[in-house]
Amino acid sequence: MTRQLAGHLIVECLAAQGVTHAFGVPGESFLAVLDGFHTYGEAVRFVTCRQEGGAAFMAEAHGKLTGRPGVCFVTRGPGATNASIGVHTAFQDSTPMVLFIGDVGSDFRDREAFQEVDFQSFFGPSTKGMAKRVERIDDAARIPEYIARAFATAMAGRPGPVVLVLPEDMLREMVDVPALPRVEPVPIGADAAAIARLQQMLMQAERPFVIAGGPGWTPAAARDLQCFAEAWQLPVGNAFRFQDTFDNHHPLYAGDVGIGINPALAQRVRDADLVLALGPRLGEMTTGGYTLLQAPRPLQTLVHVHAGADELNRVYQADLAINATPGPLAAALAVLPAPASVPWAENTRAAAADYLANLVPQPLPGDIDMPAIVAALQKHLPADAVLTNGAGNFASWVHRFFRHHGLAKGHKTQLAPTVGAMGYGVPAGIAASIATGRTAFTIAGDGDFLMNGQELATAMQHGGKSIVLLLDNGMFGTIRMHQEREYPTNVGANSGTRLHNPDFCALAQAYGYAAEKVVRTEEFEPALQRALARDTGTLILVPLDPEVISTRGTLAAITRKALTQLG
Known part of the structure; x- marks a missing residue:
């Protein structure tokens, strides 16, 4: 030794x-x-x-x-x-x-x-x-x-x-002591009696709904979850910023349960008579501020599965709490015998139809059509590309319109902070590129980018190649949105939210990244293709109309219109 x-x-x-x-x-x-x-x-x-x-x-x-x-x-x-x-x-x-x-x-x-x-x-x-x-x-x-x-x-x-x-x-x-061998995580198996009770609850349900997410999902577990959902024809929603847990292209997918939730999906969760929360902690964002599921005792029958025993019955008193990790849980559910038909099949089809309808965008002001830009990402990014973002209104474009193929296809493809930390997306994309060699795409706002944009130098030094889509609207958009909602008499005041920004393209180039500025929607697709073909990272700058601060429409403009109508 x-x-x-x-x-x-x-x-x-x-x-x-x-x-x-x-x-x-x-x-x-x-x-x-x-x-x-x-x-x-x-x-x-x-x-x-x-x-x-x-x-x-x-x-x-x-x-x-x-x-x-x-x-x-x-x-x-x-x-x-x-x-x-x-x-x-x-x-x-x-x-x-x-x-x-x-x-x-x-x-x-x-x-x-x-x-x-x-x-x-x-x-x-x-x-x-x-x-x-x-x-x-x-x-x-x-x-x-x-x-x-x-x-x-x-x-x-x-x-x-x-x-x-x-x-x-x-x-x-x-x-002169030796290193100890590699430690492996200890899986927590699902109790057979609990799984049998879950099956009984399903047999008695009329409007069940699955919320999948949380840590520990593997491709094998995601495939088992898909088998379970298919056998029972269950509508599945992914928890906040765990949108790659269940395939977004699957006919049973109902949408993401998080910030900016589709109102039809929110109502569907409220109307469910049985909610199967498979893996998520059921935090504030996934529960719509603890309103989709009322705390501490939901109106719906709740089955809560989580790997941490301390999380069970901490916020929500579940009708059935199961301490299990995703692998053993999904494996048990995948072989759970299902009836030949279920009474909620039409409800499941309607949930999927609501999700698809929510992908249809509404007209927005300015020369940039963000849903069309996300469509270009969907078309050209590899299926195993890693999408990253920090915190800000800008993230809602990919959250709503980008469709992850899901872990069942073999790869985790979303890195986003459920904690809502700004500055996360740029370093996360660089880490993904350095560690995996896969395509890493980051969407960032101007305020978000400036918190950790210096890590582009890290990418250049260590061979990272990320693509950064930077939406520049000259403000902290999310806070501006909240200001206009909570203090409408001060609309346009922009207290503390206006930003004086640098020349982002010149800044990126100073670090060694390529940089392009896109001012019209039709310019984005070829810029993206050039970025994918380059040997180094690329920043694509998109100046965005300050009024475009919400995927539900131009919230600032809507607020002003409402105030005008009120006199």
């Missing part, structure tokens, strides 16, 4: 866990680990990012794509607090992730030393915290134990982030 620096052992342990990429910003507090990446560089690639928030988003996106913990390294104090946005995203999105923080030396601890932070208090694990576990490694010989436990914890039950704190002096110790 070779004696080595503790910092080197950490990288060896990551390699043993199957880690291929670690994202981060270098810091003097973990120089020994950086030296370890030099030694084990062929096994684990350190991706040098430009800001810790972008690095943490990349790690979170990697965790979403692979189902195994995404890894991020940052330094103490400012580095860790910058990275906290990615940890919070991983927590609310139920994404496995491990954040390593280089910390002050043990001899300086508890003196408020340079950049010192109490990470137990800051990330404190709880149902309201940011991490599932926060641990400090003071004994270098126990590094393999801590890392194996971190990976196991991150993937167990409801997945989430784990924080490991690395004192600088500990990393410089010499050790």
Whole structure:
């Protein structure tokens, strides 16, 4: 057994866990680990990012794509607090992730030393915290134990982030302990009696509805879900920002249950007599602010399946709560005997028809037809392309009009923050491109892009090739929309929401990306084709009429019209 620096052992342990990429910003507090990446560089690639928030988003996106913990390294104090946005995203999105923080030396601890932070208090694990576990490694010989436990914890039950704190002096110790073997997630099987009761509930139902989503879905589980839905002719909606769980092209698909939900779909969920929530946490966005399903006791009969036992009956008191991970659950449902016919078949067909009708756009002002642009994406992007976005009104265009083929086809294709974090889309797309080599397409708003646009430099340095569609309307559109709804007497005031933007094309080119400006709809399709053919990334800038801030129409214009009619 070779004696080595503790910092080197950490990288060896990551390699043993199957880690291929670690994202981060270098810091003097973990120089020994950086030296370890030099030694084990062929096994684990350190991706040098430009800001810790972008690095943490990349790690979170990697965790979403692979189902195994995404890894991020940052330094103490400012580095860790910058990275906290990615940890919070991983927590609310139920994404496995491990954040390593280089910390002050043990001899300086508890003196408020340079950049010192109490990470137990800051990330404190709880149902309201940011991490599932926060641990400090003071004994270098126990590094393999801590890392194996971190990976196991991150993937167990409801997945989430784990924080490991690395004192600088500990990393410089010499050790001769081996890395532990790769940890695999422990599947939670569905109880046979519970599945039998679910079957009985279905037999008694007249208007059932499935909401699928949450973490842990694999292509095999998604195919089993599809078999179950087909056997029972069930209408299926995907939970908020888990739109790739069930194939959007399938005749049983009813639409996404999230922000900007189709009103017909919302009513269908309310009118259901049985809701099968298979995997989602049933958070605020999926439940329409806890109105589609009333908390704590829904009007509908509720079957809630979730991998985290603590999530069951925490917000909603379910008629049947099943603690199971998607794989075993879907496998059990796929072979559940179904009757020859069901009384809700016509309701299922109507739900699918409502979804298709909602894909028909309404006229919008200006020279840019966003639904037509999304149609061009549908036509030219490969079926396994990864679509990413941050938070903002702009995201609703792809959420409503783009149709994911779904995990059943073999790939996860949506990376979007259910936590609603701005600045997520650009680094997530870059991480997807670097780690998978698949086409990565990002839609971003001007405010959203400027939060992490600097990571285009990371893409250029590490061979990433993302395509960024940047919608520039000169404002924080979502907040403007809320302003005009909540304070209509101040319509047009734009308090705090107007943006003075740079020349985005010149900025992208300065980083090394190609850049094109599209001012008419017909210019977008050839620009997209050129972007797909390039060896480097591309930014496509689309100036958008400020009135076009909602897929339901021009909300600002509608508000003004209503005020005019009211005198």
